[in-house]
Every structure is written in structure tokens, then in C-alpha cells.
Amino acid sequence: MRTRTLPLLLCGALLASCGSDTPSVESADVPTTDSTTSPAIQAEWxxxxxxxxxxxxRPDIAMQLWVRNDSTFVLRQRYNDMDSMAFGTIGKWHVVNGLMTIDTGTDKSDFWKYTGNGIEEVDEMGEASKTSLNNRLEKHAGELHDEIPRMRLTGTFTYLADAMSFQPCGTSINWPCAGGEQWTDEGEKGGSLNTLELERHYARSVKQGGEPWTISVECSMAMGPAMEGDGVDEYLFIHRVVSDTVTCPK
Structure with a gap:
């Protein structure tokens, strides 16, 4: 397991031998079941x-992790007593050899072992840190927290045919997006872009419509009206463009 920085069941089996005082022609070791052994925990990621x-x-890192049924994840991380805005990562998760693997955009993936009431960060062999440091995240039953609070995220913004979309770095997933002014809590509206301002900012920054614009943004995620038909879609709401001189890691 590696040191974390920002861009910031082992089940035993017992073997017993069967035999008697009277020698027999054939004897063999046969496995027996230990009724006291706890069954493996069924992971519900x-x-x-x-x-x-x-x-x-460095200061400890406050982490929030949303693991979705569609194999996507949202990771929000912030150094305690240091960062005013959390850093976000969005990507895909999968399970290999019983471990949840997520790619956070660094040189190595993160590996997590399911513990029943949460997950524990381990190395690629499933081994936890031998130190006394806490490397566990608690799972909150029944609390999916569909709304993702503000975070800093880097990706590619596109505006084409009156539709805005944002593709976070390291993913092939596009989210519909809009200015965040109308999607803020009371007291947070100051400094949030509205959709028209976001459109104008884009037009000033690209040569022609439809071109990708790689930016670092302050954003939140929540449900909004579907792009087509009735219903709702998950949106990425851009409150502020932090930088337009960034690139996505190769």
C-alpha cells in the first residue's frame, strides 16, 4: 500500500487426519470442517x-467515496486544516481477486477490501498496512448521498447544438452540465456562474463551437431535467472556472 497524497477475509481451513490404533492398509488425510470458522463476508460494494x-x-485526508451500481465512482478528498476546496476524481471501479480497484489518476490504482461495515485500503495482494494507522472508510447503510458537494475537478467541457457536457480527465463518460448559479444552497450563490455566462466564457476560449475546452472547475453534482424527454439526469453544475491552462494527464 502506498502513501496517500492528493493532486493533489482471510479464512483458515483446518486439516485433520483420520486413523485408529489398528494399522490399516490405506490411510489418508481428509479435510474436516471447522464449525467455528466464520463464513466469508459477501461484499456489497x-x-x-x-x-x-x-x-x-501532511495533514490527514478527509475522504468521501460514492460507489455506484453502474460501475462509476466519485471520490472527494481534502487535506484537513489545509484545503478550502476538496479535490474530486470520477472514474470506473471494478473487482479483481476480491478487491475493489479504483483508478484515481495517479501512477497506481487504489485497492480496497470489504470489511462488512466499510472498506479498508490494502495493497494489490490484499495486505493491509502493518502500522497502527487507520486506513478504513465507514459505509453508511441506506445513505447513497446522490448530491455531491462542491469539489475541484479537471476535464473537458464541450458546447455543441445547445447542449453542454463535461468529461472528467481519465474517463470516457460525459455528464450533461450547466452553470451552477441556479443550483446552489442559500448563501453560496455569490461567484457562481449561470449557464449564459458559462456559454460566453467558452465562446471566448475556443476557435469554434464544438471544440473541447480543458478546464479545472469548481463544481457540484445533482439531478436535473433530462436532456431529452421527461425524467431526470445527473448533472455536473459548474460554479467557477478555476483554470483554463490545464491538461489531462496522459
Missing amino acids: SGYYDGTLPSIG
């Missing part, structure tokens, strides 16, 4: 997790 993980030489 999807849900909302949070906790605080250690970071050597």
Missing part, C-alpha cells in the same frame, strides 16, 4: 463511504 485517512508528513 455499492454505497456511500467516508472517513479520515493518514498522510505521512
